[in-house]
Amino acid sequence: MQFGDTPQLRVLDFLIGFHFFDYPLTEIARGANVSYNSLKVFFPSWIKSDVVVKTRRVGKSDYFKLNLNNVFIKNLIKxxxxLTKGYVLSRPEKEIEA
Known part of the structure; x- marks a missing residue:
């Protein structure tokens, strides 16, 4: 199931898939397949809204991850x-093994 194909959704999909890890903005852009400039447009509002949090600084790079204490993010992960469980359970076993 797909809800759309915008840079924001691509970044959310990437960060949800790897929510245990933190990344610099360049890696988030690369992993989500969005341009760095597009990411810089909306990412500051996500920081301000506590959707993502800064975890550390390495050299000149700030690292970010999803804010797992945010109720909205908790519900998105659930x-x-x-959706993943429903998709897997609806597929025949032969399809899953391949």
């Missing part, structure tokens, strides 16, 4: 797992 939704992601529910």
């Amino acid at each position: 939704l992601d797992w529910a």
